[in-house]
Amino acid sequence: MSISSACSCLPAAQIKANGIMKQKEVKPKEAAERLTRQDWYFVHTADLHLAGLADVTGCWQRVIKLCDQHQAQLLLIAGDLFENNQLVDQDMVRLLQLQAAGLPALQIFVAPGNHDPLTADSPYRRYTWPRQWQILGPAWAGFRLAEPAAEIWGAAFTAGSQEQPLLQPLPVSRQGQRLFRIGVLHADIPAAAGSPYNPLTAAEIAASGLDYLALGHHHNSDGRPRLAGSTTYAYAGSPEGHGFFESGAHGCLLGRVTGGRLVSLTRTDCGGLRYEALTVACTERDGRDMETLSRHILQQVRQAFPDLDLARLRLRVVLTGTQPLDRLSDSAVLAQYLAARGLARPQLIDRRHRPFQIEALAQDQSLAAYFACLALQRAAKLQQDGQAEEALRYQDMLELVWPLLRGGTLPPEEDDLV
Template sequence: MPFRFVHTADLHLDSPLRSLALRNEELAGIVRGATRNALVRIVDLCIAEAVDALLIAGDLYDGNQTSMNTALFLAGELRRLDEAGIRTFIIRGNHDAQSQVTRELTLPPSVHVFPGRGKPVLAKTLENGRTVHIHGMSFAEPHAPESLLPHFHLPVADAINIGMLHTSLAGSAGHDPYAPCSVADLERHGFDYWALGHVHQRQVHSVKPSIVMPGMPQGRDINEAGVKGITLVTIDDDGAVTLEERPVGAAVFERVSIDLTGAADWRDMLEAVGRHLGLLRKGLPEADLILRITLTGTTPLSWRLRRDFDLLQGELANIAAGFGRCWVEKVETLFAGCSKQAMRIAADPIGELTALVENEVLSAFAFRADMRAVAEELLPHLPAELRHLLAADEAMLDDLVENAALSGSADVLSHLHGRSAVEGVD
C-alpha cells in the first residue's frame, strides 16, 4: 500500500474580514465562515480518501488575533481525523508564532506539532518494508530572516523522506521574506517531497524531487481570487510521487471582465452580463461566488453607465442573485476612450469641452504636477500596505495619477453629456 496524504498550508483560520463584502451582512457571514468551512472540507476529503495523514505547512492561524474559540474549533476537526485513524503533522508558520492559544491547547494524540529542532518522525512502514519519515521545523518568532534548511536532519537512509517547511523561497511578490532558500537548495537536501507553505499561490516548483507550494485553501478577498485547494499526494513503494489538485474553497472570489463592445442599449448590456455570469456559475456550481465585475469595450452606453452607476450596481447585483449564491462585491468601468468617442458624435458644446479636456487640460504639465502633489499629500495617510500597493515606486505613482485624471474627467464629462441629452442639446 502506498503512503497517501493531503498537503495544505495557510488556512489563516478566522482571519478578520478585509473585503468590500463587509457592506452586505449575508455576504459578510459567508466570508467570515469561509476559512472554517474550508478546513471542514479538507477533513472531509481526508476521511473520504482514507489518507494516512494530513500535513499542514504553517499558518493555521492569523497571528495574535486568534481566540480560544478558533483553537477549539481546530481541535474538534483534528479529533475527527484522529477518530478516523488519520495522523496530522503541523509546523508553525510566521502567523502561528504570534498566537499564544496554540501552546495552551490540548490536541489529539495523533497530532504531531514539530518543535524548533524536530527530529524526523516515522509516519508509516510500507508493505515492502520501506519506511516513510516526515521532517519538520517550526519557528518561534514571526520573523525568520535566515534559512532553516541547515537545521534539518539528513534524509533517513533507504527510506522515503518528506520535509515540511514554511518559506518564501527566493522571494514572492506580496509576501514577506521568511526562512528564505532556493529550490536548488531543497533539491540538494535529498528529500523525496517538500511540503511547503507561506506563498498563497499554488506552484509545483519541482517534480523530482517534488517541491510543492499548495497555495491557500480559501481566499479571503478579491486579491486572493480564483479556485483554491489542496494537494493530494500518493507515494508508491518505489518512491514514485503522484500529485492531484483538489478544490476545497467554500467561497470563490473572481475578477470578471465583460466586453460590452456592440451593446447598443441597456438591455444589450444586461444580456451580455447575464450570459457571462451564467457561464461562470456553470463552471463553479458548488461554490459561493463573490465577483468584482469590470465592464470594458466600446459602447455608446458608456456615458450612461457612468452617470447611472448606482442603477448599474443594482441591476448587476440582481442578475448575480438570480444564479443563486452569487454576489457582486464591486463594479468597475473602464470606458475612458469610448466615452470620448460617444460624446464626439455631434458637434456640440459637450463635444468641444471633451476635446478641450483631452488636448489641453490632461496633457498640461501644470495639471499633472498639481495632481501628483495631491496624491503625494494623501499617500502618507494610507496604511503602509496600501501605500505599497498603490505606489511602490515613481512609475506606479505616475500611473496612479494618470488613471485618476482619466477616470475622473470621464465621470464628469459623462454626467454633463447625460444632462445635455435630457435637455435636448444633442
C-alpha cells in the same frame, strides 16, 4: 536534530537506544515487500489563515472533507493555519480538533509560520492538542511512522520572521529501512535578498535528503512540483483565495506514494470561494434596462466560467462600452439583480461612457472633443463610401482611447485587477 516516534502510530515491537526511537530490525527483503504493498495518500495545504469559527466550518471543513474523500493518511500543514495567534480562542480550537477527530486514521503535522509562530502565547501552547496532531517545534526534528512507512521532518517559526534557514540535511537512512521522507516548512523560495521568511535555495533543498518538501507562504502558487536534486518540492498555495489579490483556482495538493516513491502530485479543488475578474463589453442595447443588462452580464460570466458554481464565485465585473443616454448607472440596483440570479456580492466597476454624438461634441471646446469629431466624421465618410469595416475600426479606436483623452485611464485588462 533528532527523530522521535509518533507514538500513536508505532507498533509495540520497538526499542529505544541512545535516546532515539528506532523500529525493530527488518530484513531487507521483508522491508522491500512491505514498501511495495503500500499505496497511500497525503494532503498538503498551507496558508488557511483561519480567523474565526466561520473559517473553521468553511475552509477547514472542506480540507478535512478532501482528506476523507481520498482516505489520506497524512495532512501536512506548512504554516499559517491561523491568521493571527491573538484571534484564536478555545472554541475555535475545539471545533477544529473535533472535525479532524472524525477521521481517526488521519495524522496531522503542523509547521507554524510567520502568522501563527510558536510563541509563548501561541494557541499551540495555550491549548491541549490530541495525539492525532503533531506540532513541529523550533528545532529541526523528525517523526518516524510505521503506518504509513514515512518520516516527517520540520520546524516552526518562533516569531513573525525567521532570517536563518530552518532546513537541515537528514542523516543517512539505514539500509533495508528506507522510509518516505517528508519535510514540512513555511519558507521563501526563491528567496528575495534579505528575505525574513526562512529563505531557502534549490541547492539547500537538493542536499536535504528529503523525498518531498511541503512548503507554505506563497498563496498564489500554481501547485506545480519542482525538482532539486532527488527532492520534489512544491507550494500548495492557499486552499481558497482570500480576496481579489488571490484570484483564480486554488486548492490542496494530493500526493500518492507507492512503494516508497511519490508517483503523483495533483492540485485538487476543495470547493471553496474563488475570486475572479471579468471585463464585460456592453452596447446601448445591452444596457437599455437592468433586466437586460443583468442577463447580458450573466451570459458572459457563464461563458467565462462554464463549470463553476456561481455560489462559490466572488466576481469583479468591469463594464466597458456604451450606455444609453437616458439611463444613469446604478451599481447597487444592478448588484441586486445579479444576486437574485445567483451571482452573490459582485463588485461592479462601471467604465461605460455615453454614445458619441457629433452635435454634443461640437459644443465641447476641448482638444479631446475635437479629435473625437474628426474620427466620427472620418468614420461616417468611410461608411458612405462603402468601407464599413474601416469605418468600424475608427469607431473602435475612439472607444478605446476616449477615457484617456478625457484625462482618465485606459480600461484595465483583467490581469490588472487581481
